[in-house]
Amino acid sequence: MSATADPRYSEVHLAPAAVQVERRGDGSLVLRSPQALGAYARCMGEYLERWARETPDAVFLAQRDQSGGWRRLGYAEARRRVRAIGAALLARGLSAERPVAILSDNSIEHALLAQAAMYVGVPVAPISPAYSLMSRDHAKLKRIFGLVTPGLVFADDARKFAPALEALAEFDFVLASVRGAAAAPAPGRAHTDFARLQETEAGETVDRAFASVGPDTIAKLLFTSGSTGEPKAVINTQRMLCSNAQALVQCWPFLEEEHQTLVDWLPWNHTFGGNRNFGSVLRTGATLYIDEGKPAPGLIEQTVANLREISPTIYYNVPRGFDMLLHYLEEDAALRHSFFRRLKLICYAGAALPASLWQRLERLSVAERGERVRMTAGWGATETGPGVTLVHFALERSGNIGLPEAGCELKMVPIAGYDGSKFELRVRGPNVTPGYWKRPDLTRAAFDEEGYYRVGDAGRFTDPADPSKGIEFGGRVTEEFKLASGTWVQVGAVRVKAIAALAPVAQDLVVCGHDRDEVGFLVFPSLAGCRSLAPELAPDAPVRSLLAHPAVRARLEEGIAQLQRDGGGTSTYASRALFLEEPPQIDAGEITDKGYINQRAVLERRATLVERLYANPPDAEIVHL
Helix, strand or coil, rough: HHHHCCCCEECCCCCCCCEEEEEECCCCCCEEEECCCCCCCCCCCCHHHHHHHHHHCEEEEEEEEECCCCCEEEEHHHHHHHHHHHHHHHHCCCCCCCEEEEEECCCCHHHHHHHHHHHHHEEEEEECCHHCCCCCCCCHHHHHHHHHHEEEECCCCCCCCCCHHHCCCCCCCEEEEEEEEHHHCCCCEEEEEHHHHCCCCCCCHEEEEHHCCCCCEEEEECCCCCCCCCCCEEEEEEHHHHHHHHHHHCCCCHCHHHHHHEECCCCCCCCCHHHHHHHHHHHHEEEEEEEECCCCCCCCCHHHHHHCCCCCEEEEEEEHHHHHHHHHHHHHHHHHHHHHHHEEEEEEECCCHHHHHHHHHHHHHHHHHHCCCCEEEEEEHHHCCCEEECCHHHHHHHCCEECCCCCCCCEECCCCCCCCCCCEEECCCCCCCCEEEECCCHHHHHHHHCCEEEEEEEECCCCCCHHHCCCEEEHHHHHHCCCCCEEECCCHHHHHHHHCCCCCCCEEEEEECCCCCCCEEEEEEEHHHHHHHHHCCCCCCHHHHHHHHHHHHHHHHHHHHHHHHHCCHHHEEEEEEECCCCCCCCCCCCCCCCCCCCCHHCCCCCCCHHHHHHCCCCCCCCCCC
16 A cells, blocks of 8 residues: 555644744745743753652653663652752752763663753753764864863763773763773772762752752753864753743644653754653653664664564654664564554654655555554754754655744745745744853854844745745755856755665765866765665675675666756756765764764865766766766
8 A cells, every 4th residue: 555545644633834924124034933832841850840740650761671671760760869869969069160971872870860960950961972982082072071071970881981081081070880980991080880879868958959940040061963063062041941842742732632652762962862852751741762772783673672662652763763764664564563553743853854765654654554644844953952843734745844833933034046935044032042151252153133043054935825834944054055057056955855866875975066067976875775786795795895786886877867867957966976985984073973964074074085076087986977
């Protein structure tokens, strides 16, 4: 059964698709939701208090234990531990100038420590584990510590993080860990077992600290992914987190109408996983099963095992995650049944979902349930906590990022050269950061004269005659470029279409061609997809041999030719392409741990490959039409 044979969507209570548009004389527009933002808590700790009181035994967090079962933590017990840890943090004199830093992946301990810090007014700085575990020089990690100056640092396993901790020997902090304390480097480093933090008695000091936390209290210092430059410490206030959580339930009222269950891997050092997803759980009293899998070989299997056992009501992921999960959903009937059984919404973010993945997900949901599970998307930034726009209406294809959430003002400023059809997006509202930690220069540059935050993204109306049909993402403003002919290349749209056309051999790609005569692609291969076309090669065959295989190369050529046949002008397809043997490097800022490719960083670091791509005559490894 195909999705088109049964157009019915699953029933989900969503807010009406509506928007108010203010049109200005300079051609700019300001969009607002017709809904007023409802009352929200003064701090996220109030939601923990509520559910500990109203549903004390309901499961808040769950995580696999060493035996493979689930250890579950209820709301009342979570509150008790949060208050105890909060007392321990206060006893150590932590503050905004000496906050908590977390190096580890998502875990129950990570969540308790972060919530405890915010509960007593101490900022928490969750830092990408990749900066500790994947980096070779730990340069970004050291720069972050120099800026944040944490007083307590959590690493779940001190042995695993030993090289990073050794690189941080110059910094003065107490190390907290669950395991591996004996292997902690730096002689003289103060250390505490995480379990001891939970043994502290919480009394009036904690009560007073919690009562003093208000909307302007700094909750987190979140670091930008580096996709647009060096990571910056974005101040996230309690107002940002609480207003965002409220706006979400107003767009998606179903979240409060029944108990929600999430199975989620998205990292808490990012605003998507740590603010949007975790915040929605705390706001609605839901249950979060912490998925220790990831969209990577050897880890996606853990995600599959979790989803086979736990049926989510809403599922969030990034395109790379859906790409790796879909094969298992198509092949495993038990997984497919568990995944779709209770599912209300599928939400993607981080990048546009390629059409091929969208169609495969819809086909599976129709085959399993006889209806299409609704696909949704949203848009925002670390500086907006993150929600700005959200889809709360039926979508037929990828690319639409929805309408402004309650409380947000979205200013759309015309971009020169597009005749009013494409706009720079700027945001104002309670969800927007007051600025960057210890960088007033960056803060001043980030806001326009009216106080709107300059996100740096572009957008256009799906239907200019009917703004209520939503906004389509138009890519990064700084990623757009002109060909030598003067024609603009819309990188975001070209990239999404190309990844779909080059399936299954392209994991991602970078669009080239600034001041050139034609567009070119630097292609990061999907090694699994390439191997599916070359089954006779050994699994450990060199990447170079795999990429040179006739079937793999032919598929790249076919995809490029198809894009050209689809038409749309020379700015919409590539005339040449090159596979990249080396994967994107996190130390060089080429990729984030969510899998987002930094176009500019790749082009700068691989400038010699760009020159090779455009050399005439092209060498044998270049696909050239």
